[in-house]
Amino acid sequence: MNPELVEQITKMVVEKLQTKASVGGEQAVEEAPSKMSDEVSGKVEVKFWNHRTDHIGAKCEQNLGCIELEPEKEIPLEPKSPVGLENPFNKEELDLLISKTPARIGVGRAGLRPKTDTWLKFRFDHAAAVDAVYGDVDPKILENLSLFKVNTKVSDKEVYVRRPDFGRKLSDEAKQLITQKCKKSPTVQIIVSDGLSSKAVEENLEDVYLSLNQSLQSLGLDVGTPFFIEKGRVAAMDDVGDLLEPKVLVYLIGERPGLVSAESLSAYLCYEPRHGTIEADRMVISNIHKGGIPSVEAGAYIGTLVQKILKYEASGVSLVNKEG
Numbered sequence: 146m147n148p149e150l151v152e153q154i155t156k157m158v159v160e161k162l163q164t165k166a167s168v169g170g171e172q173a174v175e176e177a178p179s180k181m182s183d184e185v186s187g188k189v190e191v192k193f194w195n196h197r198t199d200h201i202g203a204k205c206e207q208n209l210g211c212i213e214l215e216p217e218k219e220i221p222l223e224p225k226s227p228v229g230l231e232n233p234f235n236k237e238e239l240d241l242l243i244s245k246t247p248a249r250i251g252v253g254r255a256g257l258r259p260k261t262d263t264w265l266k267f268r269f270d271h272a273a274a275v276d277a278v279y280g281d282v283d284p285k286i287l288e289n290l291s292l293f294k295v296n297t298k299v300s301d302k303e304v305y306v307r308r309p310d311f312g313r314k315l316s317d318e319a320k321q322l323i324t325q326k327c328k329k330s331p332t333v334q335i336i337v338s339d340g341l342s343s344k345a346v347e348e349n350l351e352d353v354y355l356s357l358n359q360s361l362q363s364l365g366l367d368v369g370t371p372f373f374i375e376k377g378r379v380a381a382m383d384d385v386g387d388l389l390e391p392k393v394l395v396y397l398i399g400e401r402p403g404l405v406s407a408e409s410l411s412a413y414l415c416y417e418p419r420h421g422t423i424e425a426d427r428m429v430i431s432n433i434h435k436g437g438i439p440s441v442e443a444g445a446y447i448g449t450l451v452q453k454i455l456k457y458e459a460s461g462v463s464l465v466n467k468e469g
């Protein structure tokens with residue numbers, strides 16, 4: 146996306162979240178970026194799935210870095226996929242259910258089998274998921290963002306899939322390179338990994354990264370030297386924490402593809418990650434993709450979350466406990 150547009154949107158989201166924080170107290174920073182108007186977002190399609198209208202306004206379950214949804218004016222009654230049932234018992238109810246989920250419901254069947262359309266769509270989505278896991282990130286994207294590349298202890302994708310523990314450890318060469326090239330003890334360290342979807346990185350990284358940086362800059366935070374970890378797992382952040390000792394680490398990583406999206410990115414955050422950090426002290430903003438949280442808004446939002454983590458000197462469950 147064009148950098149000026151990214152800047153404009155980032156500024157708006159950060160300002161909005163901060164205004165809400167000053168008006169509504171601490172809780173407001175947790176709110177998700179809302180729908181941007183079409184004039185501002187240009188071609189950005191902002192669409193949040195709003196499955197649980199009854200939970201609107203409530204805090205997320207366990208508060209683990211969840212994003213709250215803003216109330217939608219009206220529930221779209223248009224079905225997201227054509228109803229495959231010829232004579233549904235209650236068509237209105239079925240349309241309503243379908244409008245609330247991207248899951249494959251109401252697709253009908255032909256005898257005992259799925260219909261051809263349904264089956265082909267399933268095969269297509271499954272192939273996209275496999276490609277996302279086994280593909281590599283286009284090196285041009287890393288070049289554009291000046292990210293140097295390091296490896297984990299994983300040799301190839303088969304090993305990556307079978308041995309998550311290898312993906313959680315940096316190789317010895319990686320440790321050397323990171324120590325040589327990166328600024329020590331930054332306030333914020335950003336790292337990126339293909340994780341379980343290189344497609345997620347290709348589709349979303351540039352926008353998330355740009356708006357995250359702008360958001361951190363506008364908050365006056367000092368950012369370290371970013372880099373890319375090939376075939377990394379979330380807990381590889383602990384090795385990076387030991388080496389660089391950042392206050393907050395933001396880890397942008399491809400999510401395990403589902404049959405709804407194969408290009409979904411997550412941002413895992415942690416205050417002072419170190420070897421031995423417990424999972425409960427990490428937090429995640431997931432579902433960053435064009436059918437979920439749009440990348441530019443996600444980047445801006447992550448910046449404000451970093452600010453909150455710094456304020457409480459805690460992340461994940463510890464942050465929730467400190468917030469009270």
Ligand code: B12
Nearest residue numbers: 209210211340341378379380400401424425427428429431
């Ligand atoms: C696989 C998965 C799991 C697996 C992880 C198994 C493993 N060792 O790989 C299991 C079943 C254990 C799991 C558990 C939980 N999960 Co989960 N999980 C996922 C899923 C489907 C994919 C994650 C992924 O691709 N990660 C990237 C790869 C590369 O990471 P990895 O290094 O291989 O594995 C690590 C991460 O997956 C991480 N992780 C997984 N879930 C969660 C949740 C949170 C809050 C955190 C901080 C980390 C985390 O833990 C793994 C070990 O370090 C996502 C869906 C999504 N759209 O992202 C939900 C998702 C991330 N999980 C979620 C939740 C709520 C949980 C639980 C809190 C559920 C619970 N009530 O116990 C726990 C917390 C686990 C934790 N580590 O703290 C939510 C988070 C919502 C949010 N925005 O906060 C998601 C988005 C699902 C959803 N839509 O509700 N999860």
